[in-house]
Amino acid sequence: MTGRIAHPKIEKLIVERWSPRAFDGSEISQEDLEVILEAAGWAPSAYNVQPWTFLYARKGDANWDLLLSQLVEFNQGWAKDASALVFIVSDKYMRSDEGNTDNHSHSFDAGAAWAMAALQAQAMGYHTHGMTGIKFGEAEAALGVPEDHRLEAAFVIGRKGPKEVLPEFLQEREVPVGRKPVSEIARAGKFA
Numbered sequence: 525m526t527g528r529i530a531h532p533k534i535e536k537l538i539v540e541r542w543s544p545r546a547f548d549g550s551e552i553s554q555e556d557l558e559v560i561l562e563a564a565g566w567a568p569s570a571y572n573v574q575p576w577t578f579l580y581a582r583k584g585d586a587n588w589d590l591l592l593s594q595l596v597e598f599n600q601g602w603a604k605d606a607s608a609l610v611f612i613v614s615d616k617y618m619r620s621d622e623g624n625t626d627n628h629s630h631s632f633d634a635g636a637a638w639a640m641a642a643l644q645a646q647a648m649g650y651h652t653h654g655m656t657g658i659k660f661g662e663a664e665a666a667l668g669v670p671e672d673h674r675l676e677a678a679f680v681i682g683r684k685g686p687k688e689v690l691p692e693f694l695q696e697r698e699v700p701v702g703r704k705p706v707s708e709i710a711r712a713g714k715f716a
């Protein structure tokens with residue numbers, strides 16, 4: 525699946541978003557970061573409970589090393605040159621005075637929020653790269669994520685850098701990848 529040929533009616537922002545690993549190590553302002561995370565918060569969610577929490581660090585700040593070290597070594601190797609690192613946490617429960625009930629879509633809704641962040645970042649000239657290559661099992665404790673929440677994924681935000689900052693095997697992968705055709709991902713009616 526190489527190359528990107530999309531229907532011309534699809535928004536450019538959607539087709540042009542992709543996930544590089546080569547970043548230039550530049551700073552992101554607190555304001556830009558908050559704009560991107562606010563955009564995430566504009567995602568729809570079941571009953572508008574907005575089950576997401578974003579744990580972030582900007583490159584070199586007091587939380588950066590703690591957050592970066594929760595990624596698997598492979599991801600640390602390139603994510604270190606991004607401008608911000610964000611961990612996405614979701615609340616497993618719908619909470620009310622009458623008690624808590626399972627929130628069926630807490631992960632689904634957090635995923636929608638991450639996609640909003642990715643598109644907002646793209647519109648502002650940044651790139652994002654999502655990751656589940658996280659030291660799950662220890663990262664939750666290190667980040668203080670409570671048992672009734674789920675550590676979903678992480679993503680970096682940064683400005684694209686030259687691919688030469690990457691080891692050779694990753695330089696080859698520094699290209700936007702394609703997608704399955706809509707005929708393969710969508711069916712009229714039943715699954716089977």
Ligand SMILES: Cc1cc2nc3c(=O)[nH]c(=O)nc-3n(C[C@H](O)[C@H](O)[C@H](O)COP(=O)(O)O)c2cc1C
Pocket residue numbers: 541542543544599653654655656657658677699700701
């Ligand atoms: C939830 C999620 C987890 C991912 N985990 C990793 C990861 O741990 N390491 C990595 O290098 N890329 C990771 N990726 C990036 C995907 O491989 C990438 O998004 C996919 O190949 C599609 O490419 P594109 O984003 O450039 O369109 C992840 C993406 C998502 C959405």
